[in-house]
Amino acid sequence: MKKRYFKVLGLTLAVLLAVTAVLAGCGNVDQPVSDGGGTSDGGDGTAAVSSAAGTWQWGDPAWEAAVREQVEGKTFKIGFTPPAASEFYDIIMHGAYTMMNELHDRFGVNFEFEFVAPSEHDAVESQVATIENWATKEFDAVLVCTAGDFDSMNAVYEKATAAGTAVYLFNMPAELWDTDTIKATSVISYDNARQSGYLVGQYAAEKLNGEGKVLFISGNDGHWTTSRREGFMEAVAEYPGLEIVGEQRGEYVRDEGMAAAENLLQANPDVDFIYGENEEMAQGAVQAVEAMGLKLWDGNEGIIVVGADGLKSGFEQIRNGGLTATVDVGSVDQGREAIKAIFMHELLGYSIDKVINVPTILVDSENVAVPEAYVDWALSAQEAYN
């Protein structure tokens, strides 16, 4: 029922988007929105953005035609396996939809896209089985994000690649590994230390003028936690006035994050800053602060709570004054860039870098509109790529 409701909503938005796209010359970013659809703007001045062909991003009609000739009518099979089904990975997947839709519209290439998530976050074996199945079924490429051990997963990637299925990783902390040892074709991600944890540490220093007591609620032990903590600690270490007075595990879920925050706040009711390593835990911390009758940050004073992910619920919390800030780790772009990388490398033969990091942004009430609109746009995308 819920699903249907979303579908109706999504469809409405998609129709609206399509109408807007047609009116605006097929959604070309370079061209201002106008009812004239290109003709009234004077077509000759903007030859590169010939709207009739439906330009999206690259924009040169000759190149477009050449590409179309090479890929039109081809069908490309892609498997997508995140470590768990969740709102976060849903956004990444929708980001992937937007790029597949775009490539399909522009160049006539078709995609088959399959999604499999293990039922448990740490069920790495089932992910390995999924990848092996896809390789057997002759998928062209698989997108993988896993909690599995680096070395053992590398062996799986090597085998799949040898069988003709290219492996691309997403949302994986490539900064922890020696680039040459990665057996996947490319890692489309962000730097968990520099582009997430470090930003939060910087934000703490900035808001607290370099002085204050900090609580840290971490996720399950694993590569993401390791890297984010490293970045956060590095930033905090630059300010001797910032003191981490407590650290506990919240297992990436709200109730555990809330309990951890409540217990830590009992011992340290005078903290200034709480870093929850993902938004679920951070929102649990927000509720813990409220439940204990302590004051949340209002712009001048109170306890600052910062998370990381960039989910719809997180943006709403920021607007409502619960969560102070979060790091949007570029989930939409991870999906889009992954598909684009696959397209450029596998279908057109361009070389790509081993590690492609997408932009991330620290989001608070002042700039929440931009990342929120981007996520909304991606989530409204329907699958229309074959």
Add this chain to the structure above:
Amino acid sequence: MKLNAATELGTGKIKKKIDRQLIGLLIFVAAMMVVMTCLSESFLTVSNLTNVFRQSVFIMLLGFGMTFVLTTGGIDLSVGVMLALSGGMTGWLLSMNVNIVPAIAAGLLIGVLVGAGNGLMITKLHITPFIATLATMSIGRGVMYVWTNSIPFRNYMVGGFRFIGQGDILGLQFPIIIAIVAFIILQFVYRCTPFGRHVTAYGSNEEAAKVSGIHTDKLLIKVYALSGLMAAIAGITLASRLETVHPEMGKGYELDAIAAAIIGGTSLSGGKGSLVGTVLGAFIIYLISNALNLLNIDPDWETIVKGIIILIVVGVEFLSHRGKKE
């Protein structure tokens, strides 16, 4: 063996044994309080202890239902899932602007129905409780993923609903009041009604219970439905407290609920149980976490220490019991 021996000694002896276990638990809690008070000044405060109590309410409610189930010699692995389904139903209906009363009623109904379904599978299809509830757990979790599309239900908070998980009466948080009321009613049911006595009788000796004219099928269905109802109450309260229903809500709670009941002296082999013990058991589980958090012990060590302390609590009771007999 000891447990079986104890169950055959008659109610008087059983009561004594449970009491001794309770005294053991109380001594443990007292000892922990003394040690912790010396180590951390924030431990022995009203706000901290109510905080621990409030955290333990959800496991406690599940533990109450579990105590009945374990007393019959069964087990219910689906409580975490029933909690999620009920909380999800209420949250989902509220997000569709359904009035709060039918929304909560529907949540409670889901719990009772799924619980009764467990009972039916066990009695009519003769599936062992472990397998039947394991299947329910797996199906229910899958339903949560499909139903939510892996995106948590949220934006369902209305004023009245907020009160259930976050309100307070005379400074006492409402979830705590729910737990206290549930405890009083269930303690009465367990000790003073034919239903409660039948549950114990069935767990002690299934054949004897059947021969003495107890409708065992009906009894079991009621017991599992009760477990579902308790899970539903916990789920709806948790949905109000967390303001969101995650498809994985309540994952792993079943093991904590079983642990709470067993620490409290309820027997896995049936025939004996204690709701007072379950209260203490749930409280101790969260007290340990709280104490370790207050001392800021490395989270990696926390799980180890927790496991060891549970072993000590249960082990010491068993050893002291044996010591007395010999």
